[in-house]
Amino acid sequence: MTEPDRPRRPRRSDGGPPPGPGVTAASAAPPAGSPSAAPASSAASSAAAPASTGGRGADLARDALAAARDANAAKRRAAGRNPLIRTGGSVAGRRRRRWSGSGPDSRDPQPLAATIRSWVAQAGAAADLTRAQIFGRWPQVVGEDVAEHCTPVSLTDGELVVQAESTAWATQIRMLAPQLVRRINTELGERVVTRIRARGPAGPSWRFGPRHVPGRGPRDTYG
Structure with missing residues (x-):
């Protein structure tokens, strides 16, 4: 009689003999000190x-x-x-941007008179404009009675030269000079005149300009 085939036991992965029938996986684990x-x-x-x-x-x-x-x-x-x-x-050296508010600002529209004054000052024509105002408004500045007997001649470095029609009126202008200076500066709104020099009637003169040399005096030039 032939013996029946017996079931084969599974082999271990480390090559050792397979565990017995009553051996579990935990008990079949190798000890801690073993190489495996x-x-x-x-x-x-x-x-x-x-x-x-x-x-x-x-x-x-x-x-x-x-x-x-x-x-x-x-x-x-x-x-x-x-x-x-x-x-x-x-x-950074930059500052925060400034916004225009409700108050006055240099970027706001300016009056025409202020703009013209600024242009005149930048052009260096302020002295000429002041001279023209004094000469053009002479009767309104000094009064009609004074303007009838004397006229302005020149304005240089704050000195106003006035030509009087007579010696008496030249003396009167010298006496009224402080009052006339205050009135002129009040009318023009700035201190443009510091003193007034009055001249009486004189003979003809051939002197022109601020520089001259002394001559031989008046002589016969008509005959």
Whole structure:
């Protein structure tokens, strides 16, 4: 008679004999000091090491992000206190842009008279304009009775020269000079005349300009 086929026992992965019928997987595991247990323990430690390293890396990333947020908030607070510091952290010499308000401003439309005075001052024609105002408004400035007997001749460095029709009127103008100076400056709105020099009637003169040389005096030039 032939014997029936017996079931084959599974072999162990480490090449040892298969466990018996009453041996479990836990009891079949090799002892801790055996060579086959070393690879398993090293594999477990290597698997746990990345997990712990990954935890520390996440903590470092969170700390760096929190530090960056705190630094950015500090910069914004400093920029709010000092308008010269920009949010980028560099100090700039630029000031905040000024906006025109409801009050008067140099960019507002200006009166025509003020604009003309500014143009005249920039062109250097203020002295000529003042002289023209005195000569053109002479009767209104000094009065009709004085203007009938004397006329302005020149205005140089604040000195107004007045030509009187007689010696008596020249003397009268010298007496009224302080009052005339105040009246002229009041009418023109600025201190353009400091003194008045009155001249009486005189003979013909051939002197022109501020520079001259002494001559031989009047002589017969008509015969």
